[in-house]
Amino acid sequence: MTELLINYLHFSYTKDMEVLKGIDLHLKDQTTAIVGQNGAGKTTFVKLLKGLLQPTEGAIQFNGSNTKDYTAANLAEHIGMVFQNPNDQIFKSKVLNEVMFGPLNIGQEENEARDKALEALKKVGLEDRLEKNPYDLSLSERKMISIAAVLAMDTDVVIFDEPTMGQDFAGKERIKEIISELRSLGKLVLCILHDMDFAAEVFERTIVFNQGNVLLDGSTRDVFSDENVLEQAFLEQPHVMQIAKNIGLDGIYTTESELVAALERAWFD
Numbered sequence: 001m002t003e004l005l006i007n008y009l010h011f012s013y014t015k016d017m018e019v020l021k022g023i024d025l026h027l028k029d030q031t032t033a034i035v036g037q038n039g040a041g042k043t044t045f046v047k048l049l050k051g052l053l054q055p056t057e058g059a060i061q062f063n064g065s066n067t068k069d070y071t072a073a074n075l076a077e078h079i080g081m082v083f084q085n086p087n088d089q090i091f092k093s094k095v096l097n098e099v100m101f102g103p104l105n106i107g108q109e110e111n112e113a114r115d116k117a118l119e120a121l122k123k124v125g126l127e128d129r130l131e132k133n134p135y136d137l138s139l140s141e142r143k144m145i146s147i148a149a150v151l152a153m154d155t156d157v158v159i160f161d162e163p164t165m166g167q168d169f170a171g172k173e174r175i176k177e178i179i180s181e182l183r184s185l186g187k188l189v190l191c192i193l194h195d196m197d198f199a200a201e202v203f204e205r206t207i208v209f210n211q212g213n214v215l216l217d218g219s220t221r222d223v224f225s226d227e228n229v230l231e232q233a234f235l236e237q238p239h240v241m242q243i244a245k246n247i248g249l250d251g252i253y254t255t256e257s258e259l260v261a262a263l264e265r266a267w268f269d
């Protein structure tokens with residue numbers, strides 16, 4: 001089973017400002033959204049999980065071993081991360097080569113890496129762009145390339161930083177399917193989001209970061225029903241909750257279909 005155990009995690013970029021102030025979390029099984037205001041420390045937190053930064057205090061254990069005992073290359077076999085900006089990740093001049101780079105880098109044979117890359121590119125809908133230069137494609141397509149590049153590595157943990165940014169409805173649906181498939185494959189999926197609708201609809205657990213601390217951690221339904229905490233973290237409730245409130249419907253709704261069902265009951269009962 002895949003798990004990350006985070007104890008008393010502190011981190012500072014500079015001496016005078018602590019960015020993470022003692023985070024304790026146990027991440028396993030559930031798809032988890034990480035939300036919070038700009039600057040709350042979300043990206044810093046996931047970079048620490050991925051081993052791109054080292055804690056100033058505290059520890060992160062991946063499946064029982066301290067991540068500081070892994071090399072970055074070794075940790076990359078287990079923990080994949082899709083960066084917020086695909087331009088920070090993409091450097092090859094052909095889509096297929098970009099997606100094959102990760103699997104090759106962790107020692108896979110050319111054929112295996114190619115198969116993994118083709119499979120991943122199919123999942124993101126770019127199987128007909130193999131020979132294109134990523135920079136001739138749109139930003140949302142480049143984001144899909146960066147997602148495929150991480151999927152192709154078949155890591156135990158998959159971290160997404162703002163995957164829905166710049167995606168249209170079809171793109172978001174595709175990402176939703178990818179997350180659900182990763183979950184069914186037993187992967188641990190973590191996702192930083194500013195899109196509260198997507199967070200509420202897709203994720204089982206939600207963690208609210210605020211000024212370097214965890215303000216609230218619980219089932220997505222419980223978190224999005226706590227208006228005081230959301231206000232404190234400068235977050236909005238998902239639109240379905242706002243609509244329910246505006247039309248005077250009691251209850252907690254995280255998806256459009258739940259709201260529609262409640263409206264139908266209210267009208268027809």
Ligand SMILES: Nc1ncnc2c1ncn2[C@@H]1O[C@H](COP(=O)(O)OP(=O)(O)OP(=O)(O)O)[C@@H](O)[C@H]1O
Nearest residue numbers: 013014019036037038039040041042043044045209
């Ligand atoms: N490389 C860096 N050097 C110095 N300070 C940094 C660096 N990266 C981030 N910070 C600071 O650390 C704090 C947390 O930033 P971080 O990017 O982790 O927040 P975030 O919650 O991911 O925000 P956003 O939602 O805007 O991405 C911010 O005050 C930010 O300015």
